[in-house]
Amino acid sequence: MIVGVKILPREEVLDSQGRAVENTLQQHNYTINGCRVGKYIQLNVEASTEDEALKKAKEITEFVLINPLVETFQLEIV
Amino acid sequence: MIVGVKILPREEVLDSQGRAVENTLQQHNYTINGCRVGKYIQLNVEASTEDEALKKAKEITEFVLINPLVETFQLEIV
Numbered sequence: 001m002i003v004g005v006k007i008l009p010r011e012e013v014l015d016s017q018g019r020a021v022e023n024t025l026q027q028h029n030y031t032i033n034g035c036r037v038g039k040y041i042q043l044n045v046e047a048s049t050e051d052e053a054l055k056k057a058k059e060i061t062e063f064v065l066i067n068p069l070v071e072t073f074q075l076e077i078v
Numbered sequence: 079m080i081v082g083v084k085i086l087p088r089e090e091v092l093d094s095q096g097r098a099v100e101n102t103l104q105q106h107n108y109t110i111n112g113c114r115v116g117k118y119i120q121l122n123v124e125a126s127t128e129d130e131a132l133k134k135a136k137e138i139t140e141f142v143l144i145n146p147l148v149e150t151f152q153l154e155i156v
Contacts, residue, residue: 004084006118021119024142032138033122040084040118041099044111060110064102 001047002078003057005065008038013070041065042078050077079125080156081135083143086116091148119143120156128155 009015017037025032043060047053054075066073087093095115103110121138125131132153144151 006082006084008118008120018119021142025138028141030138030141031124033124034120035122036120038118038120040086040116041096042086042112042114042116044113046109046111060103060108063106063108064099 001045001050001053003043003045003053004076004078005041005043005057005061006038006074006076007041007061007066007071008036008073010070010072038071039065053077079123079128079131081121081123081131082154082156083119083121083135083139084116084152084154085119085139085144085149086114086151088148088150116149117143131155 015036018035021035021037022032043057045053045056047056054077057075061073061075062068093114096113099113099115100110121135123131123134125134132155135153139151139153140146
């Protein structure tokens, strides 16, 4: 089962990539109200139910994929 | 309106970050069938309908966020 992990920098953390995208867009006359840049990871885990897949993915994400001090994440079944 | 952009490397492209995650997990006795690492971006665009928001986000994504030779993307309303 494939689980998508959406990782974003926390609100209070300086998101330099997001600022860079905002500046680039502004220079090309696109107007956006904000932009945050994070990571997207798809994990293909062995599981018979969605709950089991999400549980495994959460464990892996917290173990190796994110830094909880500066990042938050959301899981989704793909 | 906030639009999420999920970007992944194309299947045929070597995903070195994905391989690194797989190897790390294997060394710690987690078994996964695969892992792909990409980017997740949230764009806060000015729009009155979801269709308009998705249209603007698609334009911005193709203009500045992805390299279509090696990456694919999916949009979602957050």
